[in-house]
Amino acid sequence: MIVLIQLLNVLLPLGYVLAVLNYLVIYVSRPEWSLRTVTPLARGLVAVHAVYLLLAALAFEHVPVASVWEAFTFIAFALAAVYLILEWRLRDPSTGVFLLTPVLFFQILSSAFVTRTQEVDPILQSSWFGAHVTTALLGYAAFAIAAVYGTLYLLLYRELKRKRTGLVFQRLPNLEVLARLNLNALIFGWGALTLAMLLGTAWAIGLQSRGELTGSFLLDPKFLSTAVVWVLYGSCLGGRYVRKWPSRDLAGVSLVTFLLMVASSIGINLFADSFHSFG
Amino acid sequence: MQLSLFGINHTSAPAGVRDAVAMTAEEIGDFVGQYRERIDAVQELVVLSTCHRTELYMGAADTAAAGKQLRDVVCTFKGVEHMHNGQYTFEREGREAAKHLFRVAAGLDSLMIGEDQILGQVKDALAVAERCGAPGSLLTRFFHAAVHTGKRVRSETEIGRGAVSIAYAAVGMATKVFNDLAQHSVAVVGAGETGRLVGLHFRDQGPAQLFVLNRTFERARQLAEELGGRARPFDELAATLREVDVVVSATVAPEPVMSAEMLAEVMRERGGRPLVAIDIASPGDIDPAAGRLANLFLYDLDALGAITEQNRAQRAKEIPKAERIVDEEQRRFFQWYETLAVTPVVRALRKSFEEIGRREARKHGKQFHRTDRETLERYTQALISKLLHHPTLGLKDLDRSTPEGFGKLAAMRELFRLDADGDGPGSEGDGESQ
Secondary structure, three states: OHHHHHHHHHHHHHHHHHHHHHHHHHHHHOOHHHHHHHHHHHHHHHHHHHHHHHHHHHHHOOOOOOOHHHHHHHHHHHHHHHHHHHHHHHOOOOOHHHHHHHHHHHHHHHHHHOOOOOOOOHHHHOHHHHHHHHHHHHHHHHHHHHHHHHHHHHHHHHHHHOOOOOHHHHHOOOHHHHHHHHHHHHHHHHHHHHHHHHHHHHHHHHHHHOOOOOOOHHHOHHHHHHHHHHHHHHHHHHHHHOOOOOHHHHHHHHHHHHHHHHHHHHHHHHHOOOOOOOO | OEEEEEEEEOOOOOHHHHHHHOOOHHHHHHHHHHHOHHHOOOOEEEEEEOOOEEEEEEEEOOHHHHHHHHHHHHHHHHOOOOOOOOOOOEEEEHHHHHHHHHHHHOOOOOOOOOOOHHHHHHHHHHHHHHHOOOOOHHHHHHHHHHHHHHHHHHHHOOOOOOOOOHHHHHHHHHHHHOOOHHHOEEEEEOOOHHHHHHHHHHHOOOOOEEEEEEOOHHHHHHHHHHHOOEEEEHHHHHHHHHHOOEEEEOOOOOOOOEOHHHHHHHHHHHOOOOEEEEEOOOOOOEOHHHHHOOOEEEEEHHHHHHHHHHHHHHHHHOHHHHHHHHHHHHHHHHHHHHHOOHHHHHHHHHHHHHHHHHHHHHHHHOOOOHHHHHHHHHHHHHHHHHHHHHHHHHHHOOOOOOHHHHHHHHHHHHHOOOOOOOOOOHHHHHHHHO
């Protein structure tokens, strides 16, 4: 099983390279062969990715999100799976190249640096951990999708204002669809993050009561930054539903919030001491 | 039986001459019904008549005689003289005739390269002819192959992409902002001919509501009736703009009827909801400065003209690709056509039976002793020869130049799936021919 996991660890980035190239060809010239093959191949690839995660979970006896590099392949999988659902709903593979490029990025990093071991902190073998981290990563994947569709909205908006009918005009779905995808991804992401925080809080309280966690998790930098992200995204949705923000503003704000979130995650992982860091 | 055509189209004749010979579906039925006996040299016939062309495709043993007969009866039927001497008309035979129809179906022979309507018209022409019993195996297959070519060209090239008329470009810009115009409302400002034309294109999108505003309310009411919308007094313009998602303005006012200030106020009150403003008036109805307002997408005649020009150039780039598909399909059609002679059909039938015989002998051979296998093979060959004896004699008596002979040859190929090796267009055409 280990050999198969290692083999898939090498094959997955290669598969995503081919998928990104195929989606790029579709974006640029839409040849018939590419339109016929791209979706079945991408679905096959995501199915293989699911098998890889399952095998890793079984072989190493923990949900495969125990390190940043394990989490990256999970994010890649979640992004690709959600994209395929959207593609199925839209019946149009034109935006695939924009969504699968971050997938490829996450998978390459994960495949390059992941080291898997059964000897993880026992805390990470808890089902609470699996549920907490999985929902949080699903939320982050949804925010990434919102950022991508927000960017595409702004790109098409600019082309329409400039009266240009180039590739962006021809290939992207209309503004209304892009706005809907942006908003739906934000709603899903915020919901998932809310659930992840509730699960994490409940879990931390339980651990504290048993004396397995010392100090206040409320002051943990990762908790604090996640709370800020949660508030920011919540404000986006509030702005949309209460203040009736136009789709263009929501697209811009969701993109900026995503960039802030990525920057703060990198900063905390590099510089802050958090109980969220596990050996 | 040979394939040929004679006709008149936008490259051979001016509009008045074309109109004089154009036929409606009913007229085509009458024409075939009334003149069938006088065009006995024409064994199969399909008439394709649109506002840009009237083309008569025929299957005939003697194409020269058939062409002459057909020309005479068309002149009599339509009461025109100018077609007798060949002025304004053109003729094609065999491969050239096939190529012509395939190019027509692909939209390559249209005034507006790549337009879609012609493909439906080619289909309709065959349907009308079938109702009159006018086409046989040759023209039915020929028209199906043409429709298949048209579909291939549209799916494998981008020849049909991008609007090439102002009205389509206007609808195209609106549908790049809104997903489904059935969920949005449209206002047409100005009830003149230009507003009407663009309004008709928007009406075809089935908008949730359509309003017409005009300084003369009665004219607004008349156009609203035609467009299936509601008329509104002109002084409700600002209120209407707050409500609708697309505004088409085509008044004859010498000054803009929508100032940037007015639209700024409207956009503020819309709360960021996008508004597509199509200004097809000359001079313009909408202050160009309004184009800078957030969420307002303003397209005037110049912008729409530039877009259509760009799309035309884009379509032109696709022509070589489309021509290659036409050539491919023409070759495939003639491969099929050429196999419909007696000798190739007899040969293909024999080959197909022998192949089945060999396959079955191989499959069951192991149940026989080695010495008996040769006997089994001889027996199989003898059985095939006996089975094919009478059909072969019958096929050799067929005359390919008659519709009956041609039809039977085509039926043999189809019934025994003699195209199954993929040489002929059979497998491709099946979808169309059902």
